[in-house]
Amino acid sequence: MDKNDHAAVRAVLAGDKEAYGALVARHSHRLFRLAFRITGNETDAEDVVQEAFLRGYQKLESFESRADFGTWIYRIAVRCALDRIGGRRMDESSRVAEETDPELDEVQVADLAVGPDRLLLSGEIRAMQEMAMHNLTPTERTAFMLRHMEDCSTEEIAAALEIQANAAKQAVFRAVHKLRRRLAPLMVRI
């Protein structure tokens, strides 16, 4: 554990509330990136960061001094982000529609038969990938994001999602499989 983090935690528990500010400043950027990748929304990501640090403060007495504060607060942020997107029910309830309608939680699927000049537009490709990501379950998307973008190990993913290591590995497999299948036509054309 980071000695500075360790000292800050002890100071907070001894009554120095301001010491928690140092922990927030040190870990907030990383938590924001994580939250944004899970929620896909800047406002939600900021809310997740605040909620994670709030929960962390409230549970600080249960934090084991041998653990790493960064990893611990990271897990809390993952849980907060999952709670938030779970509340939005973006994945399972998303339906295919002719036009994208955020209020109805409907997304527009790009027509794969359109010409390559259109598909080659990076914005379109990115939108397709984002849509494919949103069609994953929250666990799959978070597991894939932690693996693919945050370079987390299987054990770290399992800890963050509070699941078994094998379940975390399977979640990454399913996410990659679904993404490749959904984006295969696009990949071929590229």
Next chain:
Amino acid sequence: MKHLSEEELIEQYYSKGEGAAATRQHLKACAECAEAYAALGSDLAEMEFAEPPARDASYGERVWESLSRSLPAYEARKRSWLSGGLGMGLSYAAACALLVMGAFFAGRLWEQRQAQTTAAVHPQQTQQPVAQPQERVVVVVLSDHLDRSERLLVELKHTDADSAEMVSPLRDEARGLLAANRICRQNAEKIDDPALTTALDRLDHVLGELANQPGGLNSATIARLQEEMNANGLLFEVRVLRSRIPDQQAGGKDRSTGGTI
């Protein structure tokens, strides 16, 4: 030759080529799996997701500013021996001791209140000696005693000293009242009532003369007693005391009880 599954290829990809030795050897030997592995790598490498918007250096401070107002400070941990198991044990023992003492005193208080309640319901029984339950108990009620004494004095005042028929009942009544009067007098001394004590003293003298006159009551003795009674106003005094008793009872000072023997 058994080809690698997609799962094994994915695991190999994310292990940065440092996966199982068997998988690496297979990829070297199997062109088909190597091609699949290359395709997987290409697909995953092509996946470009939106990078999170950048946050300036003061972002963390802003987060803390928004949080700090709603966070209460932790109280400093006290890790003395009192907060440990010994302290807990002592606290538990003290609580048990307090519980036992509380139960004991509550029992005592309950007994006292029960006794007071009994006295209020049966005031004439309050002076019963608890230690001698087999002893005959005579309850003397002051008000009754004064009533009877008043009637006796009235009879004495108006009796014909020469009539033996009138004298004999006076003597018998006086004997009956004499013991009760002494009890009432003792009780009057206990409750420190000088007026009552003095009146009962005078009454005792008259009752004694009536009950124990050697050779029996004669006209001379009755006449003397009538003169004394008229002179010292004993009858009036007894009436005053008799009329005083209801007021004192209403005031909570119960003097209707003369005493017990």
